Amino acid sequence: MLSAILTIILIVGGTALLAWPLGRYMAGLFSGRFARTDGLFARMVGGAPEQDWKQYSLALIAFNIVMFGFVFTLLATQHMLPLNPDGQRAATLDLVFNTAASFTTNTNLQHYSGESTWSYLAQIGGLMWLQFVSAATGIAALAALARGIGGKPTMGNFFVDLQRASFFVLLPLAIIIAAVIALNGVPMTLQGAAQATTLEGVAQTIARGPAAAFVAIKQLGTNGGGFFGPNSTHPLENPTFWSNAFEMVAIILIPMACVWMFGRIIGRPKHAIVVFGVMAALLLIKITASVGFETAPTQAFLNLPVAQDVGNLEGKELRLGATTGPLWAVLTTSTSNGSVGAMHDSLNPLTGLVPMAGMWLNETFGGVGVGMINMFLYIVVAVFVAGMMVGRTPEYLGHRIEGREMRLAVLALISHPVLILGGTALFAATAWGAGTLNNIGAHGFSEILYEFSSAAANNGSGFEGLGDNTVPWNIATGLVMLIGRYLSIIVPLAIVGSLMAKRRSAESAGTLSVESSTFGVMLLITILIFGALTFFPAAALGPVAEHLTFMR
Amino acid sequence: MNYVLPSLRLWLVTILVCVVGYTGLVLAFAQTFAPYQANGSIIEMNGRAVGSKLIAQEFAGPRYFWPRPSAAGYDGMGATGSNLSPTSAELAARAAETVARYGATDGNPVPADLVAASGGGLDPHISLDGALYQADRVAVARGLDPVRVRDLIEQQAAAPGAIFAPERIVNVLQLNLALDRLEE
Numbered sequence: 220m221l222s223a224i225l226t227i228i229l230i231v232g233g234t235a236l237l238a239w240p241l242g243r244y245m246a247g248l249f250s251g252r253f254a255r256t257d258g259l260f261a262r263m264v265g266g267a268p269e270q271d272w273k274q275y276s277l278a279l280i281a282f283n284i285v286m287f288g289f290v291f292t293l294l295a296t297q298h299m300l301p302l303n304p305d306g307q308r309a310a311t312l313d314l315v316f317n318t319a320a321s322f323t324t325n326t327n328l329q330h331y332s333g334e335s336t337w338s339y340l341a342q343i344g345g346l347m348w349l350q351f352v353s354a355a356t357g358i359a360a361l362a363a364l365a366r367g368i369g370g371k372p373t374m375g376n377f378f379v380d381l382q383r384a385s386f387f388v389l390l391p392l393a394i395i396i397a398a399v400i401a402l403n404g405v406p407m408t409l410q411g412a413a414q415a416t417t418l419e420g421v422a423q424t425i426a427r428g429p430a431a432a433f434v435a436i437k438q439l440g441t442n443g444g445g446f447f448g449p450n451s452t453h454p455l456e457n458p459t460f461w462s463n464a465f466e467m468v469a470i471i472l473i474p475m476a477c478v479w480m481f482g483r484i485i486g487r488p489k490h491a492i493v494v495f496g497v498m499a500a501l502l503l504i505k506i507t508a509s510v511g512f513e514t515a516p517t518q519a520f521l522n523l524p525v526a527q528d529v530g531n532l533e534g535k536e537l538r539l540g541a542t543t544g545p546l547w548a549v550l551t552t553s554t555s556n557g558s559v560g561a562m563h564d565s566l567n568p569l570t571g572l573v574p575m576a577g578m579w580l581n582e583t584f585g586g587v588g589v590g591m592i593n594m595f596l597y598i599v600v601a602v603f604v605a606g607m608m609v610g611r612t613p614e615y616l617g618h619r620i621e622g623r624e625m626r627l628a629v630l631a632l633i634s635h636p637v638l639i640l641g642g643t644a645l646f647a648a649t650a651w652g653a654g655t656l657n658n659i660g661a662h663g664f665s666e667i668l669y670e671f672s673s674a675a676a677n678n679g680s681g682f683e684g685l686g687d688n689t690v691p692w693n694i695a696t697g698l699v700m701l702i703g704r705y706l707s708i709i710v711p712l713a714i715v716g717s718l719m720a721k722r723r724s725a726e727s728a729g730t731l732s733v734e735s736s737t738f739g740v741m742l743l744i745t746i747l748i749f750g751a752l753t754f755f756p757a758a759a760l761g762p763v764a765e766h767l768t769f770m771r
Numbered sequence: 772m773n774y775v776l777p778s779l780r781l782w783l784v785t786i787l788v789c790v791v792g793y794t795g796l797v798l799a800f801a802q803t804f805a806p807y808q809a810n811g812s813i814i815e816m817n818g819r820a821v822g823s824k825l826i827a828q829e830f831a832g833p834r835y836f837w838p839r840p841s842a843a844g845y846d847g848m849g850a851t852g853s854n855l856s857p858t859s860a861e862l863a864a865r866a867a868e869t870v871a872r873y874g875a876t877d878g879n880p881v882p883a884d885l886v887a888a889s890g891g892g893l894d895p896h897i898s899l900d901g902a903l904y905q906a907d908r909v910a911v912a913r914g915l916d917p918v919r920v921r922d923l924i925e926q927q928a929a930a931p932g933a934i935f936a937p938e939r940i941v942n943v944l945q946l947n948l949a950l951d952r953l954e955e
Contacts (some may be wrong), residue, residue: 452890
């Protein structure tokens with residue numbers, strides 16, 4: 220109990236302390252503080268004209284198409300290319316499509332095991348590259364949105380922003396994390412698998428590779444796609460308690476810093492404190508629930524002579540400690556990371572509900588850049604509802620929120636449950652989903668629900684028992700990831716574009732203050748009602764039903 | 772057209788910096804300062820690789836300590852968890868087999884980590900209790916004094932994360948290697 224609390228304070232508190240200066244630095248970076256390198260970045264892409272929301276979005280889409288096209292080609296031809304010491308063969312095109320879509324959209328849903336599917340070139344040159352530039356895409360989009368809502372006449376230039384995020388935020392942090400985990404035992408080699416003969420004389424082949432570089436950016440960019448199949452439960456991906464601590468800090472560091480960056484760019488740091496407070500409250504609620512539920516012992520062992528005194532150990536690694544599995548599960552789904560430090564399929568039923576809830580809300584710090592953008596949508600709704608309740612024109616930072624903005628915000632927010640629940644209904648009712656389950660009954664339903672939640676939220680974790688490398692799963696989740704990603708980036712930029720076109724009014728005493736705790740409570744209630752009402756029936760059919768049936 | 776050429780130039784510069792430069796830098800760092808770890812923490816005996824310190828290997832005979840159950844069959848190329856729900860009947864059946872293998876009884880229950888499969892199926896550790904539970908079997912099979920075996924376990928056991936994770940654990944491969952050395 221005491222060690223659990225200390226671990227939570229170490230990870231969450233430690234990261235919050237680091238996020239403050241990082242957010243300050245990022246705000247300066249995206250406000251043009253480094254003029255000389257900004258000039259260099261502009262020359263790299265042949266000039267950097269200021270862009271409005273449409274131009275910025277088109278530039279973002281154009282580069283993301285290049286990202287998808289290049290990696291699709293690389294993955295599809297890996298068997299003909301070098302750096303393939305373990306002789307990986309050609310992958311099926313539906314898996315190539317799913318994987319390219321997955322890493323382009325910062326999701327990193329993996330319908331494969333890396334060590335038996337992709338060559339080192341495919342992993343490093345394709346997937347790891349996307350882990351940098353897809354994360355940078357999200358950070359750039361947030362910078363543009365903040366500039367627009369904060370009163371700048373334009374949104375900046377996407378091509379410069381992407382380089383700022385890649386080279387001056389992600390790269391230096393990735394070098395530090397990679398060095399730390401390499402010293403802790405994560406391999407970094409271009410040699411193929413190692414051959415050993417065990418003490419009992421059996422041959423064992425041990426996968427390795429350039430993992431340290433990959434794992435560092437996987438954690439930092441809310442990517443989550445592991446170098447090895449079972450992600451950060453694999454001892455070579457996460458060898459010690461301390462590598463685990465650094466990897467967990469890396470999950471939430473940039474998402475936390477993004478809130479401060481947003482607050483500084485719009486010139487309202489107190490508003491950022493309220494938003495950060497709401498996010499932190501949700502995070503702590505989820506951590507308490509998750510860690511608490513997971514102290515229940517493994518139900519399947521209860522009638523056997525098994526001494527259980529540290530909770531449910533199925534799917535967990537001893538070196539990582541008893542608390543970190545459920546803690547990691549919350550961090551990775553509050554942000555849209557999706558890496559795992561314990562197998563989520565084997566979590567206790569109600570513990571497994573917590574990561575799902577994280578993906579349904581998708582803005583407890585959220586993905587790098589895009590988490591704060593999702594929160595922006597909830598802020599718009601909260602401001603509108605509050606305005607209606609007191610009978611005043613809803614305003615956010617002096618911008619009048621009217622019908623057009625509300626329609627767009629609701630479109631973006633409602634698309635999330637439609638993608639998740641629609642997809643789950645289709646696959647639960649047909650052999651596409653029902654034929655691929657690893658568990659039966661309510662838990663099987665949870666496997667389908669989790670998969671679509673993960674795809675729509677651009678998360679990437681899974682109830683990995685699901686046999687998801689099939690044509691229907693690869694195509695359906697591929698499409699859901701693409702829609703979920705670009706709708707939730709472009710629509711908010713369009714909302715801000717619409718607000719920028721209107722006259723900004725001065726805030727008066729009658730304006731709802733977005734810097735007060737009252738607003739924080741309002742925002743929290745908006746988020747909870749939206750999430751609870753939409754997803755409660757699905758939760759009742761899956762994890763809640765399983766808990767009530769089996770857990771006594 | 773305004774966006775295609777800049778996108779391609781951006782592709783080139785990010786590939787050069789984030790893939791070529793970054794990978795090269797981390798590779799050089801790791802191979803220089805931590806070559807043993809960088810190549811997979813491979814343990815060699817008499818010039819032959821016997822496994823990785825970080826990867827569980829199968830021990831089936833009574834003379835060695837056994838690792839946690841593995842859904843991957845201890846395949847270093849196919850790591851996986853069981854992904855079974857804790858409420859699953861299949862999991863209960865698997866656990867019953869493991870319990871029978873250890874000969875556990877209500878009066879002498881087996882520690883849970885020896886029954887629960889790990890996340891990746893390659894967890895190199897067992898708990899201190901899990902090691903002590905097997906001490907008598909190993910001592911009998913080797914004709915050793917159980918006290919010596921227990922002392923060896925105590926020497927090998929360590930807390931993985933100081934005050935944050937104080938429950939002591941034992942690396943199975945290193946324990947078994949030390950056991951072999953004990954008899955020499």
